[in-house]
Amino acid sequence: MADMTGQALLNVPGPQRTTFIQRTQAAYAIIRDSIGAQRELFRKYGPIVSIAVGGGTRVLSSQDVCPGSVILYGPELLRQVRTQHNTFHQNPLTGALHAQRANTPRLAPLNTFFVSLWGLHEDEHRRHRRLMMPGFHAKRINEYRDDMVALADEVMGRWKIGAPINLTQEMKLIAVRIMSKTLFGEDVGGEGTRIGSVLEQAVSQLANPVTMLxxxxxxxxxxxxxxxxxxxxxxxxxxxxxxxxxxxxxxxxVLSMLLYARDAETDSALSDEEVISHVGALFAAGFETAANTMSWTLLILSQHPQIAADLMDELDGVLHGDAPTIEQLQHLPLLENVIKESMRVIPVVPNVYRSPGEDIEVGGYLLPAGTEIITSTYYTHHMPELYPEPERFNPQRWESINPSPFEFSPFSVGPRMCLGATFAMMEMKIVLAMLIQRFRLELLPGELINRRGFLVLMPTSDLPMLVNAQDREFERGVGGVVGNVREMVDLVD
Ligand code: HEM
Known part of the structure; x- marks a missing residue:
């Protein structure tokens, strides 16, 4: 179907939203709670849906022309959209605000903030990824192990037995310090808390509909x-x-690699702006994601006493109280399965965004160039056909399943797959193995735990936890969790 100018029309089914206000509300509902808003749409219209029939919405698109917003899930649809690199582009994560950028002192940061690899397409994207890649090869990452252990030890060393901690804040501090020391050559220490909080507040203002309007x-x-x-x-x-x-x-x-990198063909260096953009983006992409994955995992473990006990047995049996060596990391299958299962039930990046550079057919519908496509990792991970009893936290299922990269994609899949996946897995395994052997964290009663965040899913609560020495009293503090976390993962009453 096309309009009178020959422009293809968006004909994916979806609800009628006739007024501008209704369409803006629909886009905002996705930003406010993508999991909740998508559930209704998928239930009514199936695995590919437009958030307003006929289009006219914009959630995160930075394109001049955005015919509308389509949401989809399922391995086959994810495969189509995430692998065709030259057709489906990514957008700077500032979305429509990217158009406000200018070279004035106030607006200049919009040239770089949340742009980096997300603002590059096709060969340019490949070239920049190539320059960053050496910092993320497994051999290089193994060299970061000692720093990861020392920094986790330092942060946990401040915890007092019998006193509470705010788990999400502590995980963020560990993640930000590990990232800055290993990737940028400098431990930012306590300042990490400030950098993290500035970034978090900036993203929260970005998700405020008033900022956009x-x-x-x-x-x-x-x-x-x-x-x-x-x-x-x-x-x-x-x-x-x-x-x-x-x-x-x-x-x-990685920072010195970026500063001194030379393109093999042109011998050109990255500009100051490009380096700032990449460093800022690495920070942003790397610490909230890893920190929140660890927080969700520890919350879920605190509510699954038998799994926590089995995990403690595995860690104690292999590590005897010590931090894992690189070699030992390969011999902790339950730890690996706990992290995978946690990323399946709560993938902290629940959606991956793309937009086609040309008209293209997806799932039997013609999507006009510029349509923003929100591919849902979360709903793919919760398909009962792929994962029976999808909300059940069951690390054991990984002993008998081997999902394709389109069925399980917490780090996404395809040419834009997370650059830091190996780094993050190693960091999370080390921190969790050290923490669990040393402490038993007990969730304080009465916490309302909802999800929030539109780029990264995080708990609304700071997850206050009582710090106990590891005494294996895993039944303590179990039950009584309230909030929509329970829609994502089954928890006992
Ligand atoms: C548990 C931790 C993490 C999760 C779940 C995660 C997940 C993701 C996802 C889903 C994407 C989107 C890929 C796409 O658009 O298809 C992504 C991209 C990216 N991630 Fe991660 N990430 C994590 C940690 C990290 C870390 C530690 C770093 C860096 C140190 C990092 C750096 C990046 C970069 C640079 C990109 C952009 C890649 C590109 O567009 O080519 N991530 N990540």
């Missing part, structure tokens, strides 16, 4: 606050780069 830099507005925050974030990244340059080129971390 009224992008005016006037004090008091959401857009103004967001510009302050991304300016501050970029400033921190700039300072890190300046210090790294002063320390000289030792090529032992």
């Amino acid at each position: 009224l992008p005016h830099d006037v004090p008091g507005t959401a857009f103004h606050k967001m510009l302050n925050l991304i300016g501050e974030y970029e400033n921190d990244i700039r300072k890190l780069i300046v210090r790294r340059l002063a320390a000289g080129n030792d090529q032992s971390d």
Whole structure:
């Protein structure tokens, strides 16, 4: 189908949203709670649905023309959209606000914030990925093990037996310090908390619909606050780069690799803007994701006493209280399955966004160029055909299943697959193995635990946990969790 100008029309089924306000509300519902909003749509219309029939919506598109927003799930549809690199592009994650960028001091950070690899297509994307890749090869990552252990040890060393911690904050601190030390050559120490919180607040302003609707830099507005925050974030990244340059080129971390990289064909270096964009994006992509995966995993374990006991047996049997060596990491199958099962039930990046550069057929429908496509990892991971009793947390299922990369894709799949997947798996295994052997974390009663976040799924609660020495009293603190976390994973009453 096409309109009078010959432009293809979006004819994917979906609800009628006739007014601008209804369409904006529909887009905002996805930003506010993609899991909840998508459930209704998929239930009514099937595995490929438009959030407003006929289009006219925009959730995260930075394209000039966005005919509408389509959501889909299931391995075959994911395969089509995530693997055709030259057809399906990614957008800078600032979405429509990317158009506001300019070279004035206030707006310049919009050129770089959340752009990086997400703002590059086809060969340019491949070239930049190639430059970053050496920092993420398994051999290089193995060299980060000692720093990971030392930093996790330092943060956990401050915890007091019998006192509570805010688990999500502690996991973020561990993740941000590990990232900055291993990838950028400098432990930001306590400052990591500030960088993390600035980034989190910036993303929260970005997800505020008012920021999008009224992008005016006037004090008091959401857009103004967001510009302050991304300016501050970029400033921190700039300072890190300046210090790294002063320390000289030792090529032992990703930052110095980026600073001194030369393109093999043109011998050109990355511009300052490109380096800032990549470093800022690595931080953003790497620490919230790993930190929240560890937090969700520890929450789920605190509510599954038998699995926690089995895991403790495995860790104790192999590691005898020590941090894992690289070799030992290969001999902890239950730990690996616990993390995989946690990423299946709660994939912290629940959606992957793409948009086609040309008209293309997907799932039997013609999607006009520029249509934004939201591919749901979460709903693919919750398909009962692939995972019987999908909400049941059952690490044992991994002993008998071997899903394809389109059926299980917490790190996505295809040419844009997460660059830090091996790094993150190693980091999470080390931190969890050390933590669980040393402490038993007990969820404090009465916590309301909902999900939040539109790029990364995190708990609304800081997850206050009582720190106990590891006494194997796994039944304590089990039950009584309230909140929509229970829609994602079965928990006992
Ligand atoms: C549990 C932890 C993590 C999860 C679940 C995760 C997940 C993801 C997902 C789903 C994507 C989107 C891929 C796509 O668009 O198809 C992604 C992209 C990316 N991730 Fe991760 N990630 C994690 C940790 C990390 C870490 C630790 C780093 C870096 C140190 C990192 C760096 C990146 C980068 C650079 C991209 C963009 C790749 C590209 O567009 O080519 N991630 N990640």
